[in-house]
Amino acid sequence: MRRRIVRHEAGALLLFPLPAVIIILVAQAFPVFYSLTMSFRDWALASSLTPGRFVGLANYVKAFHDTVFLHAVAVSLQFCVAATLVEVVLGFILAYFTVGESRVLRVARTILILPMVIAPVANGTIWRMILNPQYGLLNAILSTFGARGPDWLGNPVLALVSVIMIDIWQWTPYAMVIFCAGLSLIPLELYDAAQVDGASRIRVLRSIVIPYLVPVIFIVLLFRIVDTFLVIDSIYTTTFGGPGFSTNVVTLYIYWQALRYFNISFGSALSWLISILTLATAFTLMRAQRRLQSSIWGVTS
Amino acid sequence: MRKAFGLILCLLCVATIGSFAAGNKEAATPASITFSVMASGTYDKAAASIKDSFKQSSGIDVTIAAFPWATLRQNNTTDLLTSTGKYDIMSGSYYLADVYANFISLDDYIAKYKLGQGLLSGLMQKCEFFNGHQIGLPYGPDAYGVLYRKDLFDQAGVQWPSTWADFVALLPKLKQIADANGMATIAFAGGAPEQAPALFFDKYDGYFITKDKKYQLQADKAVAALNMNHTLLSYMASDFMGLSIDDANARFLGGKALLLICWPSFVVAAADDPQKSQVVGKWALGKSVTPGRPWLSLWQMYISKYSKNPEAAFKWAAALINAQNDKSFYVTYGIGPEFSATYQDAALAQQHAHQFAAQQYNFSVAVNPPLSGEAQDFFASSLGDFALGKISAQQCVDQVNQKWATMTVPVGLIDDAQKTGQMQK
Numbered sequence: 001m002r003r004r005i006v007r008h009e010a011g012a013l014l015l016f017p018l019p020a021v022i023i024i025l026v027a028q029a030f031p032v033f034y035s036l037t038m039s040f041r042d043w044a045l046a047s048s049l050t051p052g053r054f055v056g057l058a059n060y061v062k063a064f065h066d067t068v069f070l071h072a073v074a075v076s077l078q079f080c081v082a083a084t085l086v087e088v089v090l091g092f093i094l095a096y097f098t099v100g101e102s103r104v105l106r107v108a109r110t111i112l113i114l115p116m117v118i119a120p121v122a123n124g125t126i127w128r129m130i131l132n133p134q135y136g137l138l139n140a141i142l143s144t145f146g147a148r149g150p151d152w153l154g155n156p157v158l159a160l161v162s163v164i165m166i167d168i169w170q171w172t173p174y175a176m177v178i179f180c181a182g183l184s185l186i187p188l189e190l191y192d193a194a195q196v197d198g199a200s201r202i203r204v205l206r207s208i209v210i211p212y213l214v215p216v217i218f219i220v221l222l223f224r225i226v227d228t229f230l231v232i233d234s235i236y237t238t239t240f241g242g243p244g245f246s247t248n249v250v251t252l253y254i255y256w257q258a259l260r261y262f263n264i265s266f267g268s269a270l271s272w273l274i275s276i277l278t279l280a281t282a283f284t285l286m287r288a289q290r291r292l293q294s295s296i297w298g299v300t301s
Numbered sequence: 302m303r304k305a306f307g308l309i310l311c312l313l314c315v316a317t318i319g320s321f322a323a324g325n326k327e328a329a330t331p332a333s334i335t336f337s338v339m340a341s342g343t344y345d346k347a348a349a350s351i352k353d354s355f356k357q358s359s360g361i362d363v364t365i366a367a368f369p370w371a372t373l374r375q376n377n378t379t380d381l382l383t384s385t386g387k388y389d390i391m392s393g394s395y396y397l398a399d400v401y402a403n404f405i406s407l408d409d410y411i412a413k414y415k416l417g418q419g420l421l422s423g424l425m426q427k428c429e430f431f432n433g434h435q436i437g438l439p440y441g442p443d444a445y446g447v448l449y450r451k452d453l454f455d456q457a458g459v460q461w462p463s464t465w466a467d468f469v470a471l472l473p474k475l476k477q478i479a480d481a482n483g484m485a486t487i488a489f490a491g492g493a494p495e496q497a498p499a500l501f502f503d504k505y506d507g508y509f510i511t512k513d514k515k516y517q518l519q520a521d522k523a524v525a526a527l528n529m530n531h532t533l534l535s536y537m538a539s540d541f542m543g544l545s546i547d548d549a550n551a552r553f554l555g556g557k558a559l560l561l562i563c564w565p566s567f568v569v570a571a572a573d574d575p576q577k578s579q580v581v582g583k584w585a586l587g588k589s590v591t592p593g594r595p596w597l598s599l600w601q602m603y604i605s606k607y608s609k610n611p612e613a614a615f616k617w618a619a620a621l622i623n624a625q626n627d628k629s630f631y632v633t634y635g636i637g638p639e640f641s642a643t644y645q646d647a648a649l650a651q652q653h654a655h656q657f658a659a660q661q662y663n664f665s666v667a668v669n670p671p672l673s674g675e676a677q678d679f680f681a682s683s684l685g686d687f688a689l690g691k692i693s694a695q696q697c698v699d700q701v702n703q704k705w706a707t708m709t710v711p712v713g714l715i716d717d718a719q720k721t722g723q724m725q726k
Contacts, residue, residue, distance in 0.1 A: 045382050046399035047709075068679070068704070133543040134551075154492050154543030156689050240371070242494035243542050244686030260375060261675040262382055262399070 039269040045262035052265075059269035069270060071245055072253040073277075078160065079249060080228040083167045087224050088217065090168070091175025096209070098176070099183040109180065116173040124237030127166045128153070131238070156246035159239050163247050166234050171227065175220045182216035183209065211296045218289040225285070226278055250274055332613040333362040334389040336602075337377055340367035343566060343634040344392065344441055344600060348621065350633075355620045361613045370495065374674060386607030390614040392600055394437075395429060395669040396677055398711035404603040406434035410615040419624055419640050421664065426720070428601055431713050437601030438618050441630075442637045443566040444589065444660075444667035445499040445596040450559050451585035451655065453478050461587050465504050465529055468590055472536050479559040485538035488558035490549040492542055497684035498677065499562065499596045500530050502670055506592040508725040509671050510718045516676055516705035519725075520698050526593065527687060527694035534688055542688065554578045564598060569656060570635030586656035589663045594721075597667035637664065671718035673711050679704050 039059055042052040063069050098108050115123070130137045131152035139149025152162045186209065194204045210217075232251040235241065241248035254274065258267025338345045345367035352363050366388060368376055377391045381403035391397075411417060416438065417425045429437040454461070457478050462468040472486070479486040490496045504526035507519030538544070538558065550568040553561035556579040561568065565586055571577040572584055589595045602618045604611050620626075627640040628649065637660065638644060650657050672680065680701055687697040718724040 044709075046378075062707075067700075132545075132548070133540045134548055151540040151543035154540060156691065240494055242682065242685050243491070244494075244689050244691060245682050246689075248682065256675075256678065259379070260678075262378070263675075 035268040035271060038265050039272050041265050043265040045264050055265070059266050060273065062266065063270055063273055068245065068248070069250070069253055072248050072250040073274075075160070075246070075248060076229055076231075076250040079164055079167070079231060080225055082164045083171070083228045083231075084221065084224040086164075086168050087172045087175050087228075088220055090172045091220065092179050092213075092217075094172065094176040095179030095183055096205075099180050109176075112176060113173045115170045116177075118170065120170065120233035121237050123170050124166065124234040127162075127169075127234070128238045131162055153239055154243055156243055159243060159246050163231075163235050163238060166238065167228060167231060170234070171224065175224065178216055178220050179213065182213045186212045214293055214296065215289065218285055218292075222282055222285050225281055229274075229278055229281075332360065332610050333364065334608070334610055334613050334617060335364040335366055335387060336390050336392075336614075336617060337366045337368065337373060337380075337388040338392045339370055339373050339600070341370075341567065343570075343636055347441075347626070347630045347634050347636055351620060351626065355617065359613075359616055359620070361616060363617055378674075381605060381607070384607055386605060386609065389605060389608035389610060390617060391603045391605060392440075393603060394599055394601055395671065395714065395717065396674040397603070398429075398671075398673050398714045399675075401429065401431040401436060401711065401713040403606050404431065404436040405606050405608075405611055406431075407436060407438060407604065407615070408434050410612075411435060411438075414615065414619050416619055416622065419642055420622075421639055421641055421644075421661075423665070424599075424639055427597065427599055427669070429603075429713060430716060437599075437603050438622060439599055439601055439639055440618075440622050440636075441566065441598075441600040442639050442664055443564050443598040443600075444637075444663035445503060445598070446563070446565050446589065446659070446663050447587040448553060448561040448563060448565065448568065448572065448584050449587055450580065450583055452583040453482060453559060461585075462590055463588075464591050465593065469529055469532050472532065475559055476536055482559070484556065485552065485558045486536040487533070487541070487560045487562060488538050488544065488549045488552040489541050489562045490544050490546040491537070491685075491688060492544045492548065493546050494685055495678075495681050496546065497681045497688060498670070500533065501526055501680075501684060502596040503589065503593040504529050506594060508718075508723055510710055510715060510724045512725045514710055514715055516672075516708055516710055517702050517725075518698050518705075520695075520702070523698045523701075524694045527697060530687075531694065553584075554580060556580055565656070565660065566598075566635050566637050568635070570633070573653075584655065586659040586663075588659045589666050594723075595663055595667040597664070597669050599669060668721040668723065669717065671710070671714040671721070671723050673708065673714065676705055676708050676710075 042055045098105050133151045142149040153159050190208050230251050235247050239247040241252050254270045257263045348365050380387050381400045424439050428439050476486045507522030511517045552558045575581050604614045608614050624640040624642045627638050628643045630636040631638045683697050683701050686692050
């Protein structure tokens, strides 16, 4: 029987989440709101300890005329698209072949997950050594096959490919783990029914596995898009945005502006632009997911 | 009521005893300061080597906080702008111009401790000043330069050039020598993005700041310097854009490069050490060629205005900068000497004849570019794009001037630029 909550009890119950709400407001909502207000002012911390005058949208206009920022957005998009696609596809393949409860599969999954538990800064440092053209492991391996390894981090195209590769190496396991969880939730009866009907593995994959995994695929896509668009640690430790501006991603540029040169207002404006872009991508993905699910199952959730 | 009174009394007792204990502790604790320094394996080690003897003589405990260059700059700046006061005395140079207002004037201390006597002529004037007051104390000067294989130059009858035009004209011949010996013509740390401006500064003698106090490169001279670099880059080791400072140095030390464009202080001690070098007795430091101003790395110690113990911080600076340490730091770590006495030491001069004269000359002509951290970072990345062939010399200059036009020149650097002839007349 459902107990009726009397008014004074309701008041007391509301007090329980209050500390958490206060912490969230102070630690998250306030900085977000404050950075929004700062983006409309003129404030470089190196010149003044207090925020300067109100400048309206000047910082946003400046951002759209800043060629380095626009280039950084383009580099981030390239990074994001390439890394996410490979991570999702590879993560799915690895999950599909390692899902199950046998000891071998469990050990395989554990080994595959290892890159994900390395701190990104340590990961970047390790890869910088691996990719060293002179003493690096990768070129040493290539040389055993008689091939002369390229200058991975010194060539602008290869440098971008290298940092994408590092991200793929570290975060494909994340996609794999989520896909494994999704795959294990598919009812076994469906596989049995497909087997009875004589469906091939490809047909099972196309007609059962993928449609069932649509929400999972979108969750992985969403997390990886946001994460790859906001990557900084591995790039900071491997290329520092170079050579030239080749791997200068948008987060690194914002970090430089806000926390290296202390252009607080401009950095805030850039952060808001990127937040809006990321949120718009997230909403688009969520809408696409609803539409796709509706077309597959004829339902909206 | 009695219970509450008793509780308050107890609390007061505890607070009183606590404050006495804290007071006594403060009186008994020796002064301690933190010194931020670059983790170069030279400056940090030199500082660590005198830490214990300094504590014994002064009672001041020094914590040495060593960071890579980029992190050091970031940590220093953050510490000042957040008024944290974690680092009492900081290592840095002109690129800290944005935060000069956060350092104390050292004029009184310099006079009180008579610091600066015996230093190379003009060195104190090359330090940083703010509002007419000296804020930086020099230690470890270094001028970007070229180490070359003197034995192979002598064998081929090649003289060290005196102008960049002569240098460029000599490059085909140098390549022949390098090829004949199975080595690269030039090694340079192209993989360290912040090093790129070195190749420009030493070939550019134009201005960086206009009459109306805006950042700008003198287009004709800048394009000429970059075009000269274009030729130079074509003679670099094929993988130079992937070489770190250590990689490039190792290549020269291993006898795999004819020339090394570098910070000499990072490599000269190793180059003379048979355990670390295959070129002992075979190399020399080239005298700086014209036009241009070699990049000066004049490490300075600045005392934070948030330091709780500026006197102790200055004592540490005074302990680090003296003629005795100057010589031993040079011999042990290769740190550029800054006392005349070191250069006048006959035995040392003979032992280091392959670099002493050039080193002293290079210091005298080298200057700090009057660039803020932001201006220099953007410039370095643009030069990286130029080195990769993504943009032409003219495009590089245009790109830099366009971006620099949006930046403010820190006041302290305008004085520097005027003093060193780097401002438009």
